[in-house]
């Protein structure tokens with residue numbers, strides 16, 4: 083049984099202009115201890131998917147319209163509020179893109195770590211502060227004991243993200259969701275934070291859902307990758323085989339545009355020609371069809387189902403690039 | 414720890430610097446007061462002569478010389494400033510008492526009224542704002558917002574009069590005016606209780622307008638804060654709604670509230686004039702009102718100057734509180 087299994091997740095926002103179907107049938111699974119990268123263009127629904135797992139989406143004005151989020155066998159979407167809170171920050175933790183705004187400006191780092199601990203553990207204040215020092219050591223915060231008293235605005239971007247990670251790891255979660263954890267940082271700091279995440283993930287044996295735009299990071303960090311397009315996963319599978327021979331024309335378009343080994347660190351997802359369809363009025367068929375070089379009339383009839391492509395690969399396409407025989411011609 | 418010590422040292426120099434900034438402000442107010450004195454028709458001697466009924470021009474000239482009023486204006490101004498520095502605010506010929514003594518006898522009552530009104534406004538306003546924000550767009554929110562709008566719109570003196578009619582004339586629950594029961598000779602807790610009973614209506618009346626301001630401010634700050642990233646973090650940590658509302662959102666909503674407090678200290682002092690008059694509360698406001706009614710210019714200017722001092726000091730205090738509750742404010746930095 084996978085640690086996390088998302089099935090047919092639909093998350094919608096009711097707006098004046100209509101229903102924004104930000105996530106519209108996402109299927110995704112993560113095994114214990116595994117790192118899964120979630121990639122996709124801006125607005126493809128990566129963050130909304132992540133927030134939906136912890137059900138943070140209702141506070142953001144959205145609504146989970148359908149699907150299941152099975153975490154360790156229980157459907158998160160059916161949990162009552164108390165049980166949900168017992169999972170949040172305890173078994174599933176999350177870190178965010180902007181560490182400065184994600185930290186409470188009027189609370190010291192120590193207070194914020196201690197809060198994370200004491201929300202889920204029966205632990206005294208003194209012991210919790212000692213544990214907070216250990217956590218700051220764990221995330222390689224320089225002079226951790228002094229940092230307990232420090233406020234977020236006095237730390238550098240990298241140190242803030244380290245503090246965020248310390249908060250997230252406080253209760254040794256089974257799953258860490260990292261929503262573009264390095265996008266707001268400079269290139270050297272990005273590399274340090276990613277190294278840290280990789281190392282901690284190995285050491286603590288937790289699973290990680292890593293949202294990123296950087297295909298180089300995906301190649302270096304993730305075991306598997308899921309590609310999101312207009313609120314749906316169009317392809318997922320082990321990183322090496324998927325990057326070697328992408329089956330979905332969208333993935334292939336992305337990978338043909340670049341050589342991963344040559345991507346500078348911190349790269350955004352490559353651009354491919356054409357426009358993303360409006361989430362207010364998605365086409366009845368495949369959402370990528372209007373931009374797809376391999377589209378046929380069948381593609382406009384109905385959405386393609388997710389199909390197994392062997393070697394743990396899945397894709398949702400009527401006309402996938404199938405065998406490795408066809409090969410990939412890098413640009 | 415080290416950070417705290419640095420902050421404490423920073424606070425001291427911050428206070429000193431702010432105190433120095435107060436000096437030119439007070440000087441400006443004094444200059445304005447002096448100007449009013451100069452342009453006002455007549456002078457103390459005219460007033461005195463009027464009081465006495467008749468006086469010969471020779472006697473009046475003699476008096477002017479005695480008061481230094483025959484000196485050139487700059488000399489008079491220097492004299493006036495020196496008097497202020499030595500806290501000599503002059504003499505009220507109407508009340509036959511030094512102005513400073515008069516003010517000092519009335520100041521505690523006004524401070525008590527203002528503090529009580531402020532405490533009510535801040536507490537009730539926060540409560541209403543927080544509850545309205547947590548139940549935004551529900552009937553509770555609508556009801557509270559309606560109530561707030563009403564207290565904001567209704568004139569304070571009218572509210573005061575109605576409160577007297579209802580609670581003291583009709584129901585007979587509370588005294589209609591004054592600060593304590595005259596001639597009762599109460600002491601200890603009985604006196605405190607008596608003063609509190611007298612305080613309740615005027616303090617509530619004075620607080621209504623500010624209560625509305627705070628309630629609206631807190632509601633909108635809370636709504637904005639609910640969308641903040643760090644609130645999302647708190648949720649992701651597994652914090653409950655109470656914790657999110659009080660420890661994270663409301664704690665941050667305090668910051669705009671404290672800023673507002675500084676703006677309001679001046680307006681509250683002028684609000685006190687009305688309320689003190691309606692409730693015959695023996696404070697500075699009523700003293701000012703009487704000074705205007707009897708054209709007691711010396712007393713009026715003394716009160717003006719003193720009120721400015723109070724407002725300036727309150728602002729200083731508020732700045733200090735702000736430094737203490739917002740770690741992002743650096744007390745050692747020059748003020749922006």
Ligand SMILES: Nc1ncnc2c1ncn2[C@@H]1O[C@H](COP(=O)(O)OP(=O)(O)OP(=O)(O)O)[C@@H](O)[C@H]1O
Nearest residue numbers: 095102104123124125126127128129130131142143
């Ligand atoms: N509160 C909201 N109200 C309305 N629409 C929203 C809201 N939040 C997100 N959306 C819409 O949902 C879609 C997906 O947003 P999401 O934040 O998941 O994108 P993303 O893949 O994380 O993009 P990025 O790479 O820019 O972070 C977007 O088109 C966005 O407009």
Ligand SMILES: [Mg+2]
Nearest residue numbers: 128129130261
């Ligand atoms: Mg995002």
